[in-house]
Amino acid sequence: MPSPGDPSGLPPFAPVRAADVRAALGLTLDQVAAAVTAYRGEPTHPSVVHAWEAGLTAPDDTQVRALAAALWCSPVDLVAEATTLGQCRTVAGLSPGETATALGLTQARWESAERRNRWQGNPAQTSALLRTLRPPPACFVAACGTTGRLRILLREAVTGWWPNYTSPISRIVPFAPSVVGPVLERLHLAYQQLEGAAGASSPRAAAAAEARAADFLERVDLHLWEEVRAAIAHPYDGSP
Structure with a gap:
C-alpha cells in the first residue's frame, strides 16, 4: 500500500469534493461512517468522516478507497489533480x-x-x-523539467508582445499554437488592465493595483492552466 506522500499513490485528498458527493447523495455522516466501517472491517466514527471533510485530517489511500465505496464513486472523484x-x-x-x-x-x-x-x-x-x-x-x-522556463516565457509574453511567444510556449506545453495563442492574448490583456489601473488611480489604489499585477506575474503559470481548462475540456483530445 502506498504510504502518505508516496509519489505513486493517489493524489492528495480533496475534502470539498468528498463533502459535495455526500451532500449530493443525501447521506448523513453516520451513514457514511457505517459504510466505511463495513468496507474496512474496522470501526470508523462519524467524527472521523467529519474531520476528513473539514480538512482537519487526511485519509490514507485505503481510507479514501473505503470512503469512495461508501459514496458510490471512484477514488479519483475524491482527490485533487495528480502532480506526479x-x-x-x-x-x-x-x-x-x-x-x-x-x-x-x-x-x-x-x-x-x-x-x-x-x-x-x-x-x-x-x-x-x-x-x-x-x-x-x-x-x-x-x-519534463521545464516549469521554470515556462514561467520566464509567460512573464515575457504578458509584459511584451505575446505573439512572439506562442511557438516557444507551444513547444513546452502539450497544446497546439491554436490553443496557446488565444490563451496568451487573454493573459496579456488581463495583465495590461492591471498595469493600466496602477497608472491611472489614486496612490493607494495604484499601490493595490501594482500588488495585484506583481501577484499575477508570480502566479502566471497557474493563470495559464486556468485559462486552458476554460478553453478546452479534454486537453489531449485535440478538440475544444
Whole structure:
C-alpha cells in the first residue's frame, strides 16, 4: 500500500469534493461512517468522516478507497489533480508494466521515470504518455523539467508582445499554437488592465493595483492552466 506522500499513490485528498458527493447523495455522516466501517472491517466514527471533510485530517489511500465505496464513486472523484507521473498511473488504474508497454518502454525505464518524476521520452512515447495517462498539464511540464522556463516565457509574453511567444510556449506545453495563442492574448490583456489601473488611480489604489499585477506575474503559470481548462475540456483530445 502506498504510504502518505508516496509519489505513486493517489493524489492528495480533496475534502470539498468528498463533502459535495455526500451532500449530493443525501447521506448523513453516520451513514457514511457505517459504510466505511463495513468496507474496512474496522470501526470508523462519524467524527472521523467529519474531520476528513473539514480538512482537519487526511485519509490514507485505503481510507479514501473505503470512503469512495461508501459514496458510490471512484477514488479519483475524491482527490485533487495528480502532480506526479506515479499518481497519474495510479489514477489511470495501470500497473508499472502495463504503463511501460503502452508507452513503448521497458518496465525498468518507466519505473525510473516514475521514481524520479522525470520524463525524457521521444515524441512517439510522449504522445502515448499523454493519451494513456492524461497527466494534468502542470504535472506534465514539471515532469519534463521545464516549469521554470515556462514561467520566464509567460512573464515575457504578458509584459511584451505575446505573439512572439506562442511557438516557444507551444513547444513546452502539450497544446497546439491554436490553443496557446488565444490563451496568451487573454493573459496579456488581463495583465495590461492591471498595469493600466496602477497608472491611472489614486496612490493607494495604484499601490493595490501594482500588488495585484506583481501577484499575477508570480502566479502566471497557474493563470495559464486556468485559462486552458476554460478553453478546452479534454486537453489531449485535440478538440475544444
